[in-house]
Amino acid sequence: MRLPIAAGAATGAVALSLYPLFQEGTWFWASLGIILVVTGVGMLASRYTVPNGLVPAAQLVAVWIYLTAVFTGDAAWAGVVPTKESLIELAGLVLTGFADIQRFAVPVPDNAGIVLLTCAGVGLIAILVDLFAVRLRRSALAGLPLLSLFVVPASFMDDPLSWPTVVVAALGFLGLLAADGQERVTHWGRAVLVRRAPSFVAPRPAAETTTLRLSGKRVGFTAIILAILLPSLVPTLEPDPLFGFGVGSGNGRGGNSISIPNPMVNLRGELSLPANSTVLTYNTSDGAPRYLRLYSLDIFDGEQWTMSPTQGRPEDRTFEGPMPPAPGQSPSMPAASVTTDVSVSDEVENMKFLPLPYPASQVRIEGDWRPDRDTLMVFSTRDDARGLTYRVTSTEPKPTADLLKTVGNAPQPINERYLRLPENLPPEIRQLAEDQTDANATPYEKAIQLQEFFTTTGGFTYNLATQGHGGTALTDFLIRSRAGYCEQFAASMAVLARVLGIPSRVAVGYTGGVNYSGQWNVGTRDSHAWPELYFEGAGWLRFEPTPNGPTGQGSATRPIYSQPEVTTGGDDEPTTSPSSAPTSSDTPGQAADTPRNPMLDRELGGAFLPVEEEMPLAVKIGIGVAALLLIALVPGMIRWQLRLRRRRAYSRDTVQVEAAQGSAPIVAVRSNLGQATVTAAWAELDDALCDYGMTRRPSESPRALARRLSEQYEFDAEATASMAKIAEAVERMLFARTPAPTGSLREDVRRVRRALAATVSRGRRIRAVLLPPSTLLRMRAMGGRVLDGFDRLENIRLGRAARRNA
Known part of the structure; x- marks a missing residue:
């Protein structure tokens, strides 16, 4: 079931590249419907093991019925079943569509004939993709019909394709290849989520297993990212990169290559x-x-x-x-x-x-x-x-x-x-x-x-x-x-x-x-x-x-x-002169x-004409470098924002209030406030250790960690006292029946951070600000969770297939 769905999704992703050709979105919804029809027939054929040779024919019939219902339903029996009249009307719309394509310049209106041709073309591509990927199990060959669909806007549009469109299309094809690989693996038994499996499931070390499991997806995502970013940085032989941004041509003039195949x-x-x-x-x-x-x-x-x-x-x-x-x-x-x-x-x-x-x-x-x-x-x-x-x-x-x-x-x-x-x-x-x-x-x-x-x-x-x-x-x-x-x-x-x-x-x-x-x-x-x-x-x-x-x-x-x-004047003789020509005095504000x-x-008596100057190559390169620097600063900005949020939490003064009989909710509120304060301070200290390259042993208690850091890095008396205060607050939060008042921990956290920073090199301190390892690890973990979600989706079984594999 997975493979027909992936084939339909890939076709839909590539079909999105057609949007610059149209003025409105009617074509999209009609094309989406025909993709769903082809995909639905493919799923039913896979479920009931219909011979592969009959599936494309069944899909063609379904496409015919869909086109009849959408475009010539008034001439069809019950609005769905094709008739002779509906077939003639469809043929007329096809001829009208071809004529409209020749008449209109891009973007074209969503006329019925043009939308019909678009839907029929997308439906044919969807059938071919399903044939190659699902019936013949040649998913790589399915890229050929997808490429033919992708080339259509590139052939008619003078503007470069937008990079989000290319990314979506590439992800669609990548998903088809991944689904095909997963489908082949399942023939050897049930697929196991290795990254979340117990140790006895995977005989290899955990690091090696993770690398093998995620390597294919990482290669695919990395290839897409590089394909988008590299053209924006490398000077190209063509005047503009594929996606319409970048430093331009090597000669620095920029622009678009020009050809005139048809005058109008x-x-x-x-x-x-x-x-x-x-x-x-x-x-x-x-x-x-x-x-x-x-x-x-x-x-x-x-x-x-x-x-x-x-x-x-x-x-x-x-x-x-x-x-x-x-x-x-x-x-x-x-x-x-x-x-x-x-x-x-x-x-x-x-x-x-x-x-x-x-x-x-x-x-x-x-x-x-x-x-x-x-x-x-x-x-x-x-x-x-x-x-x-x-x-x-x-x-x-x-x-x-x-x-x-x-x-x-x-x-x-x-x-x-x-x-x-x-x-x-x-x-x-x-x-x-x-x-x-x-x-x-x-x-x-x-x-x-x-x-x-x-x-x-x-x-x-x-x-x-x-x-x-x-x-x-x-x-x-x-x-x-x-x-x-x-x-x-x-x-x-x-x-x-x-x-x-x-x-x-x-x-x-x-x-x-x-x-x-x-x-x-x-x-x-x-x-x-x-x-x-x-x-x-x-x-x-x-x-x-x-x-x-x-x-x-x-x-x-x-x-x-x-x-x-x-x-002019009272003279009866007409003279030829510009009736509304602007002059230098009529155009204020001009240099x-x-x-x-x-x-x-x-x-025309004089008119100012603005000059468009090309952006120098050095400026374009500077803009690209500035954009890369901003991207590189994202981890540091995330870390700074997280640090500010935690500082607001552990800067609050918390006071333990002895509650009278029947006033337990007040104690709960105050206790929760103190817990949030201590948690924020401890999390900030933990990230500081990670950013400065220091380790916290899993077996160490907060008090043991405070003692080791104070002795190993020779904290002064104030830093030692602050470290001990934070450790005591954490232990009381974890183990005491009633947490003690903590007060603000802001100065204590700041004092300990300074003491830790003083023990490392300047380069390490700069890296902790610009590329903090704690934030990078969180980003990597988030990516791993996203990939885990894909893994779980790949292990979904529908209907009889799930029961059989169980």
Whole structure:
């Protein structure tokens, strides 16, 4: 019976690692139920000796019935028995679950389809663990399905796994191995609790028996503790240790390694990383920051934004010459040439697309890098941008508001590709686009109105806790919640722009970052998405619907051509200027040397941008050492607290009161008070002897111990008298019919402690304060009692097995 329970407990312990993937806890209770079902079937099969080959099949049937009752009970017979209708409904939920997994970013909502898939997966793992550990008696192999379950959150989460989760999972697997070992031992006879057994049961010496009995458990617990503590102390090759704490990488920069497998899915992960790891640094010829684009997403299928397959021609390779011309940008459009020198961090992994300011006209970089002619994304199928340094020349259009108001219609190929919308787009979204814009406005004016809707008038807030950008999530963001991060803002504005007939796409990359020590630093929290709208003659222009500032994405900025027009003074001519840009005088409390963002200075009238500095490696090591010292001081603090509590007890004055006839309760109270005083004083003296390395022989009476200590260590008269007083009080407490008054023993205990301390070395006295042996022995004894409790649990027999072994 023990082994099926241990298998279920191990599965449940490892399943706890899935909690970061979900927003709520519905999945946990449903998964716990399915583990109990599998474990219950396994226990019944073990009790009635069902053939091993039939047990997994029976568990699968039980899982099917459980899933039917929980998720499709309304279509099942009596709410439990599966029917054709319930099976079809289950299949529909499975398909919905797979679709939701593709739609939502982690943490996902507890939708019925996702919870169903999670429960089914946990149930399958539980069956496999029971098969390996209980039926085949291969508990070590049961670690493989448990590991596959444990790898799921590690694969989807960018944040490191929390160490309590790892400890619980490791303890679950360790318990399974221990139960398997105990089960094998019981085949040779009844297991005996050696540590508590009489001497005739164990022929070996007591110390050897204890060591053998507890060695396996101690090795297991020690391995878990070391696995948690060592990563926090040893510099690692990876930027962060497994559990998200420690001194970080050997180079001292810290952070998290970066990979971008999917443009939109990875956005929220990078924005919510605990450390703002450096992705790249760059300098520009004009000193201003630039948005650096990685991907251009042009396809919206109603669920998500994706990009068309890239096409890189051999003749367009970057080392062959200049880039292809920017689509839609006319030679007559005012433009400025800017040079940007970019250095990608060595910690970046699998970066196959180059972060570039748009539109790049020339890229000088080593390797086989090719641009996509339609989007000017630069990519490579052979090389990686990790650690590379390259130079980019970009020809940035400088349109004015008057010029953008008069642009012509986009060409037909642009409209066909960048106005495409799914037929099932909710009508509420189409109506919203029309309600928020003026029907008589130009496309450029409608774009400005959309941007103002998201940043100013629409009541939107920046929030990383969201459910994606497609389907119902898009409707919920625009109509109801109006809370999201850059993915939702960029995707929503691009959709609304297409509704209004403005060609649009979504760009994914990084904002300009922070200027620190003369160069621009771009970190993982600068990951960003923004819409690009097409205007004939100017080409693709960036807009910024994501709120910035303290309540938004701090490094997001609006380009100057997208600023709303305001009327100044009594002049009827509108002028383009930032309507609510903060200035140095509007931002009180800022230091004069606070780093500034030139783009904000130029476009928003000046705004302060805080700089995040990485914690130096020496500081991290110092914190780790301080934490270890605090842990090392725990025994000393426990001893100090115990000493204070005892001092309060033996500092009380106790007076013996002669009780009159019928007043026995008063005598009892006073006697108990005196007994507590003497007990506390004697216990403190006993611990002092242990801390200073002195022994108290079991055969010695209190009076004999006092005489020996006084003579052996040559106490002075006062210390000798105090020692004798304490010994006399103990003997009277133990043997006298009526204890005599003792008075306060505080000075006596203090005097004896000083006399004992004077006879030992300084090192021994320091150890008695910081690492008192008396406290260490108590902690060891407590651990032994805990292990004894496990031993007793292992000897429990249920039902017929107990009677048979008896």
